[in-house]
Each structure stands twice: as C-alpha cells, then as structure tokens.
Amino acid sequence: MGIKLKFLGGAQEVGKQGILAQGPDVNLLLDYGSIVSSTEPKFPEHVRPSDVNAVILSHAHLDHSGALPYLYVSGGPEVFMTPPTLDLSRLLLRDFLHISGEHLPYEALDIESMTRKTELIEYGESITRNKFELCVRDAGHIPGSMITSLQLDSKKISFTGDLNIGETRLVRGADTSDKEADVVIMEGTYSDKDHPPRSEMEEELVSSCREIVESGGVALVPAFSVGRSHEIVSVLRGRGFNHQVYLDGMAREAAEIIMSHPSYLRDGHEFEKAMGSVTWVNGWRERKQAVSSPGVVVSPAGMLRGGAAAFYIERLAFSKKNGVFVVSYQAENTPGRMMLETGELYFKGQKRKVEAKIHKFDFSSHAGKSELEGYIKSFKGSPSFCLIHGEANSLTRFAADMTQSTGLKVHAPSIGETLEF
Ligand SMILES: [Zn+2]
Numbered sequence: 001m002g003i004k005l006k007f008l009g010g011a012q013e014v015g016k017q018g019i020l021a022q023g024p025d026v027n028l029l030l031d032y033g034s035i036v037s038s039t040e041p042k043f044p045e046h047v048r049p050s051d052v053n054a055v056i057l058s059h060a061h062l063d064h065s066g067a068l069p070y071l072y073v074s075g076g077p078e079v080f081m082t083p084p085t086l087d088l089s090r091l092l093l094r095d096f097l098h099i100s101g102e103h104l105p106y107e108a109l110d111i112e113s114m115t116r117k118t119e120l121i122e123y124g125e126s127i128t129r130n131k132f133e134l135c136v137r138d139a140g141h142i143p144g145s146m147i148t149s150l151q152l153d154s155k156k157i158s159f160t161g162d163l164n165i166g167e168t169r170l171v172r173g174a175d176t177s178d179k180e181a182d183v184v185i186m187e188g189t190y191s192d193k194d195h196p197p198r199s200e201m202e203e204e205l206v207s208s209c210r211e212i213v214e215s216g217g218v219a220l221v222p223a224f225s226v227g228r229s230h231e232i233v234s235v236l237r238g239r240g241f242n243h244q245v246y247l248d249g250m251a252r253e254a255a256e257i258i259m260s261h262p263s264y265l266r267d268g269h270e271f272e273k274a275m276g277s278v279t280w281v282n283g284w285r286e287r288k289q290a291v292s293s294p295g296v297v298v299s300p301a302g303m304l305r306g307g308a309a310a311f312y313i314e315r316l317a318f319s320k321k322n323g324v325f326v327v328s329y330q331a332e333n334t335p336g337r338m339m340l341e342t343g344e345l346y347f348k349g350q351k352r353k354v355e356a357k358i359h360k361f362d363f364s365s366h367a368g369k370s371e372l373e374g375y376i377k378s379f380k381g382s383p384s385f386c387l388i389h390g391e392a393n394s395l396t397r398f399a400a401d402m403t404q405s406t407g408l409k410v411h412a413p414s415i416g417e418t419l420e421f
C-alpha cells in the first residue's frame with residue numbers, strides 16, 4: 001500500500017489550492033483555498049467533509065484558506081495551523097464573507113466552528129495521531145507560513161505551501177533543514193524566473209516614491225493586506241523615506257495581529273516602529289485626504305481587483321505626476337496584469353489609458369527559479385516532486401527541465417489528477 005495525492009485545485013494555476021493526501025483508511029487535506037472575486041469566487045474540486053480526517057493549512061492567504069470553512073458547515077475535521085495563521089485567516093475569511101458572502105457556501109458561524117477545531121502548532125513542534133504524524137517549520141513566506149513534514153503510512157511527504165528562501169524585511173527565510181522526504185509537494189510560482197537582488201529593488205522603489213512625492217504627486221502601491229503591505233512600509237521606513245505614508249484596508253487589523261506574534265517576525269521591534277509611523281486611513285473622508293496631498297498610499301487589492309485601491313486608481317490614474325507601483329504577483333485576467341501589459345484599465349466599463357507612471361517592482365515573497373532548483377537538489381536520496389501553484393506553461397517546462405537535468409521524478413500535475421507513490 002502506498003499513498004495517493006489528488007490535486008483538487010491550485011495545480012497548473014495560482015489560486016484555489018487543495019490537495020487530498022490519502023493513506024490506508026486516512027484522508028488528509030492540504031490547504032483548501034479559493035480564487036477571490038466579489039462576483040464569482042472559485043473553489044477546488046469538492047470533497048465530502050465527513051471523508052476528511054484532518055486538514056493542514058500552510059498559511060492564511062485566501063488562495064489556501066478560502067474554502068476551508070465549508071468543511072465546518074456540520075462538524076468538520078481537526079485542522080493544524082500556526083497561531084498567526086489562525087488569527088490572520090479568520091480576518092481574511094470574515095472579510096471574504098463581507099465582500100462575497102452571497103456567493104460563498106458557508107457563513108460566519110462556520111469560521112467559528114473551524115476555529116474550535118483548530119489545533120495550533122508552532123515551528124519545530126511535532127504532533128502525532130493514530131494514522132499520521134506531522135512536524136512544521138518556517139516557510140519564510142508570510143508570518144505563520146509553514147512547511148509541513150508529514151509521515152503518512154510508510155511515506156514521508158514534505159509540503160512547502162508558499163515558500164520563500166531568502167529573508168525579507170518582515171520575516172526570516174524558510175527553514176529548509178529537513179532534507180528527507182519520499183514526496184515533496186512544492187510551489188513553483190516563479191519557476192520561470194529569478195528575482196533581482198532585494199536591496200536593488202528596495203533602493204529603486206524608495207527613489208521612485210521620492211521622485212513622485214517631491215514633484216507633488218501621489219504614489220499608489222496596490223498590495224495584499226497581509227504581508228506585502230507591511231513589507232513595503234517596512235522597506236520605505238527602513239530606508240529613511242520620511243514623507244507621508246498612508247496605509248489602507250485591512251492592513252491595519254493584520255498589522256495588529258502580526259505585532260501580537262513577534263516571534264514569527266525577523267525583527268518585531270523594527271516592525272512596530274514602521275507601523276507606528278504611517279497614517280492609517282479610516283473611511284472615505286480620509287481616503288479623499290490621502291489623494292489630495294503628496295504621499296505614498298499602500299492599499300489592497302494587490303491586483304487592483306476591488307478594494308480601496310480601486311477608488312485610489314480612479315483618482316490618480318489620469319495625472320502624469322502620480323505613480324502606480326505594482327509590487328505583487330499579478331495573476332492572469334486581473335486588472336493589474338492588464339495595466340502592466342497594455343497601460344490601460346477599465347474605468348466604469350470604459351477602457352482608458354493610465355497616464356500615471358506605471359512601474360513594476362519585484363518584491364516577491366516566493367522563491368525564484370534558481371532557489372527552487374537548489375531546493376529540489378538539496379534533498380537526500382531521490383524523492384519525487386510535485387510542482388503546484390504556478391502557471392501551466394512555466395510549471396510543465398520547469399518540471400521537464402528538472403527531470404532531465406537531475407534524473408529525479410518531477411511532476412507538474414493538473415487539476416483532477418491523482419498520483420500514487
Ligand atoms: Zn501566499
């Protein structure tokens with residue numbers, strides 16, 4: 001008897017991640033996320049909640065957690081996650097309900113049931129159950145993100161969730177000290193490119209913001225409310241940017257949560273200082289204020305799909321003295337991607353050219369191509385690898401290249417595929 005891995009979503013795509021790991025008489029779910037949209041959220045393939053014995057949640061982002069409460073509509077399995085992941089996912093899930101409630105198959109009550117079934121686990125800790133055993137380490141992606149080593153039947157699975165090898169302003173890099181596995185399920189968001197050196201990016205962003213602000217403009221930095229917003233503020237303040245910085249959206253609640261888990265940060269004190277130095281935007285009046293004088297506005301949504309960033313872009317897009325600085329991954333079919341590729345955006349249903357300076361800065365919190373390659377090669381023996389969380393073309397090409405250059409079995413499974421080990 002071996003184990004089976006069924007890829008329910010988030011394979012050959014970024015979004016709605018879910019993997020069913022099956023051993024003899026046991027079914028474990030690794031993440032259960034959704035593609036976020038106010039009108040048409042999407043979910044991984046269906047699983048019967050009563051068939052799932054336990055869930056592992058790698059980190060709070062909704063592409064990993066967004067479908068999870070559905071399992072708790074009646075009862076539901078125990079779910080393992082770190083303390084910051086619990087607090088941050090509750091925040092994100094409640095907001096998701098607030099925005100897309102009528103399209104979601106669960107209610108606020110189910111988030112509470114999920115919380116009651118949560119088994120908290122800290123980095124370095126192990127938990128043993130009858131049919132499986134797990135130990136988690138820092139994945140370096142956002143506060144609380146974890147790599148899980150899972151013993152299931154006779155196989156050891158390593159599941160990276162979203163992975164960042166190098167350290168950032170916010171968090172330490174991944175703890176990749178566990179080099180033993182039979183199967184590695186790993187993300188490959190950037191399996192087609194390396195990131196430029198972080199310090200170069202930091203310098204470029206800070207000087208671009210300075211340029212805009214000192215010539216009387218406003219720089220909008222659309223960024224996810226958990227992780228990236230905080231990273232950007234930390235970069236600006238860490239490099240002595242002394243002008244006005246506004247932070248909008250849920251980034252504030254997220255910052256409070258992150259501050260309450262300082263051991264998950266690279267430097268809790270530094271973080272607190274940076275967060276204390278910005279102006280928090282509350283409501284429309286302050287939003288209007290934020291766009292009426294020079295400064296930097298950091299606001300969700302990171303891909304310009306809704307959120308307060310949609311308000312800001314309407315106010316800022318049509319003046320050359322302003323800037324729109326993209327700092328996050330832009331998925332296919334998002335306004336952010338369209339703006340980067342064409343310089344245009346839809347405003348009230350009409351396509352218009354964005355006059356503000358558009359620039360993309362690479363502040364990824366995902367490992368780049370060479371780091372993924374190094375990670376694969378660092379394992380002892382010859383485990384099999386499953387690459388997920390990336391665009392189909394880059395994942396399949398990278399898997400084929402790695403198979404050829406290392407002789408290891410590297411797969412890029414598609415949605416609905418089941419692999420046996
Ligand atoms: Zn993530």
Ligand SMILES: [Zn+2]
Binds near residue numbers: 061063064162389
């Ligand atoms: Zn993700």
